Amino acid sequence: MSQVKEVRSLVPARMDRLPWSRFHWLIVVGLGFSWILDGLEVQIVAANGYAHTLGMGPVEVGLAGTFYLLGQVFGALVFGRLADSLGRKNLFLVSLAVYLVGSAVAGFAFAPWFFYIWRFVAGAGIGGEYAAINSAIDEIIPSKYRGRVDIAINGTYWGGAALGAVASMFFLNTEVFDQDLGWRLSFFVGPVLGLLLIYLRRHIPESPRWQMTHGREEEAERNVDAIEQRIREEGHEIGPVDESRAIVVKEYGRVPFLVIAKVLFRQYPRRTLVGITMMVTQSFLYNAIFFTYALVLENFYDVPPASASQYFIVFAIGNLLGALVLGHFFDTWGRRRMLFGTYVLAGLILLTSAFLFHAGVLNATTHTLFWCLSFFFASAGASAAYLTVSEIFPLELRSQVISYVFSIGQFVGAIAPTLYGSLIGDGTDRGPLFWGYVLGSGVMIAGGVISGVFGVSAAGKSLEDIADPLSLVEQAKGGVTPDGAVPEAKGSSRRE
Template sequence: MASDVEIGRITTDIPARLDRLPWARWHWMVVIGLGTVWILDGLEVTIVGSMSDALKPTDTGLGMSSFDIGLAGAVYVAGACLGALFFGQLTDRFGRKKLFLLTLGVYTFATVLTAFAPNPLWYFVARFITGMGIGGEYAAINSAIDELIPKHYRGRVDVAINGSFWVGAALGSLLTIPLLDPKVVDPALGWRLAFGLGAVLAVGILVVRRHVPESPRWLFIHGREDEGEQIVGDIEETVHRESHHDLPQVHDDPITIRQRRTISIPEIAKTVFTLYPKRTVLCLSLFVGQAFLYNAFFFTYGDALTTFFDVKQTGWYLAVFAVSNFLGALLLSRLFDTIGRVKMITGTYILSGVLLAIAGFVLGSLNATTLTLFGVVIFFFASAGASAAYLTASEVFPLETRALCIAFFYAIGTAVGGISGPLLFGALIDQASKSKDITHLAIGYFIGAALMVVGGLVEAFLGVKAEGQSLESIAQPLTAEDAHEGGGEHEGRRVTSPSPA
């Protein structure tokens, strides 16, 4: 295709200049503007889990069964998978910023649509579109964050941001308490207001996100190095002003790359399956394990509490569970940059898998409180490991394919674990509710535990020691490989600039 042809060759130090920056308020703006997508996702998933009873009555809800609730969760995840693949390809082609604004708009529109659902079919369609927006966000946001955050902070920032899903989960859990109280809000209105609040939060995020720049790394690959230089210069000036110190010298070598407007799908497929087969196996193992564990347990957790333990208000239980998940990702995140990716991912995956298996064996003797306590301990570790799965996929593949690779592994892993998990657990709950025997859920716990342990073992053997490394040294850009393959035949333009301080 004409759009795939070479449009130039440059030598640039843009990645080195971004990686050597000290942490400043500007980086917090990036974290708040981009990272809050996980809060939205957590809010969405928790509201659906907490609303299971509110959606069942035919007069005030939508007349949905437990299986329908599980199906809605599966439809949401299916939308997220397709949205990740669709928008992920567009993110690599048209840029990070255009897509992280577009996908947030899709999410906002679909959430409002959900709030006005008159019947289950409308609700399913709205949940599918909502999932598409969130899935697209994962691809656009993870790639943008990793390309803007300095290398020495990338691990802790990624893990903590992905863990902020549980801030949204806690907010969703607490919001549903008054909204589901018939003494406070009309039952026919409460669940609709809960979904509407997600749209309000999204609009607030959009205000901040408008100020986040395009990734300079993406710009120089696609022949827009002048824009990239301008953005990096502005970032350096801002960080210098905020830190009140001279910026460190640039020590990493510049890179020479062959610019292209787009990279073809066959080139991307070659990257994933031929150049990096071990990393492909690694990411699939991590994503399948965490997706099944979380979606199977959490999509139907509220339903399990109400069905087996007669809990009327699940919000308090879900909030405690969510806080533990966020604290795990937040408190353990720094260790992914200090102890290292391989040791931490291996440890969190295997430990959480073993603990989940133990919970499966004693499931029959648990009550609502002890089940929640098991979840608190298990997912304190699992949340950090699961967050690191997104970190791994976003940093171990070349820049030109980053968004689509994130989307690919998210979609495959989530399709296996996120669709089959809720469907399996929804069917198990329907079956077990007849006898009020929660032990029917144990098989799902054992499957999730086994997949987590396998993921941990794969990490131990195939994991990448990416802590403190630049993205370009972890996975050399495809265009940089092309430039080397071309020998010294063409002299590349040098586009490097001194720091402002």
């Protein structure tokens, strides 16, 4: 049996020392645009312009959201596994193509069952994007900027949601389009925008960190050389590499499921608890509110479907601003402190609005303002959930762990649209929805407490300092070997 070659690598140190440049903006736009597409998709479905044509009531509209979310679960699991074994870049165009087809075909729906199938397909494409792209972004962006950039990118979901609201106002306006035609055209907005990403992604390199751990050290070094040359040509100076940051790694290959289980539940059980908790809580709350907000405005405040989009634009902008404004503090004040604050504040504000809603003292405008304030904080915390899961586990299984935790969160969250759609009813009784809001508030507050107590202090640290790669040779430090054995930790703080 041939011996696996060991290599000394400075790839992580070289990537983390890079100054911010146009290259990094390319990564942000080329990869981060997926969240805009997701927000666009969800908003167009939430506007439920198709409901009349397809004969769908509140529960059926909620079910459309559930199928989309279940599709995301399927896509994340499939593409997440492939992204760790075949590379990040190889999955970009595939997952994007799946989304483009699924969204476009849904625009031709003639019955609810047909609509559900293709919403599932579109969700599978977006789910694949979440797993592969979160990994690539965190592996390429310098550690100094990783928190704010990741949170801002995930927060652009709400830019897409706002775009979807504007599109809904236009396409659902029966003075401009026939009722049966407008909603169909709206489903082609995302695919048209998605086609533009194909060109951008051709110029995005494979993750050098992924290459480093898959027996492609020479490719990784050439890759970093090209990135550094590109940044120098932009006029930036690049400092020397700290040789003491070198690591010795060897090719690891495909990670067995047994190894993944041992990493998650034996080596890092608290991190697994934090990741699952964050994903479940934010997914449940967002899906509960987001997929049914139009129904709430229409049934309780008599807001027509086209006008409901106007209220949502304000709501989406509040979410976007939360991620953009608060993201910086995750790098300066720290992850745990900010996770606790954003989750708990969001839950308390939503709880306050629940009591006011039940008392009947809110109108469409004031209810929307409470949502804006609550989700100003919630959006930063929800975006940080993806950041947290991506950075606290070993590189070789990063995409898969994202997909598993994301899938658990979405599976639980997928229940929310149908549940809250049934709680809304015909808008005559506020009691059921009030208790639904109380539940959502409690879930979010619990998530904040758990994240604050068990979270990981990762701000400004290299990914390899947060979690040892499985391929690390020097002093295994609590890592897991390819055969599934877990060696004794030698003073490592990264084994729980």
